[in-house]
Amino acid sequence: MKTSKEVVEILNDLVQINNDRITGYKRALGELKEEDSDLRPLFTDYIDQSQRFKNELGNEVQVLGGDIESGTTGSGKIYRAWMDVKAIFTGHDRHSVLSNCEGGEDAAQRAYSSAINEDLPAYISEMMIEQQQSLKESHDEIKSFRDQYA
Numbered sequence: 001m002k003t004s005k006e007v008v009e010i011l012n013d014l015v016q017i018n019n020d021r022i023t024g025y026k027r028a029l030g031e032l033k034e035e036d037s038d039l040r041p042l043f044t045d046y047i048d049q050s051q052r053f054k055n056e057l058g059n060e061v062q063v064l065g066g067d068i069e070s071g072t073t074g075s076g077k078i079y080r081a082w083m084d085v086k087a088i089f090t091g092h093d094r095h096s097v098l099s100n101c102e103g104g105e106d107a108a109q110r111a112y113s114s115a116i117n118e119d120l121p122a123y124i125s126e127m128m129i130e131q132q133q134s135l136k137e138s139h140d141e142i143k144s145f146r147d148q149y150a
Contacts, residue, residue, distance in 0.1 A: 002119055008066030010115050011057045014128070015069045017111040018050040018057070024104045025050075028097050036094050039145070043101075046138055053131045060124060098146035105139035 002010070025043045032039055058068040112132035116125055 001121070004064045005066075006118075007120055007124065008061050008064050010118055010120065011061045011064075011124070012066065012069040014111060014115055014131075015054050015057045015061070016071060017108050018054040019069070019071065021050040021104060021108055022047050022054075024101065028101055031097050033094070036097070039094075039097075042141070042145075049134065049138065053134075056127060056131070060127070095146060095149040098142055098149065102139065102142045102146055105135065105142055108135050109139060 025047045029040060029043050032043075061068050109132065112128060112135065116128050116132065120128075
């Protein structure tokens with residue numbers, strides 16, 4: 001079983017991933033064109049979803065005596081920088097925005113899979129599994145939208 005300090009570190013990694021996701025969807029909202037307004041409620045829901053997940057994870061961090069991370073992951077910053085470069089060459093069309101969002105969802109899935117494979121208390125693993133399943137549904141929804149505009 002991981003120590004409390006190690007569990008806090010794992011939880012905070014997922015807090016940062018959710019912070020990345022919030023930042024990514026806020027950025028995606030800013031890139032949408034008027035004709036893509038149907039995606040606004042979806043992206044807003046995903047921001048709210050990550051806020052809830054971040055709060056759930058943060059509560060556990062505090063229970064374990066840790067401090068909640070407020071930043072984003074290093075890889076998240078690199079990912080967003082890549083989105084900036086890619087946007088210069090591809091523009092901000094619907095397919096590009098959705099592809100970038102799907103890439104972010106893939107990163108969240110990898111982070112959750114890695115965390116779930118750690119030796120954590122059962123109640124924390126269960127929370128992570130539930131969150132990952134919700135994120136998987138979000139991923140599949142984004143992928144479905146993206147595939148419509150391939």
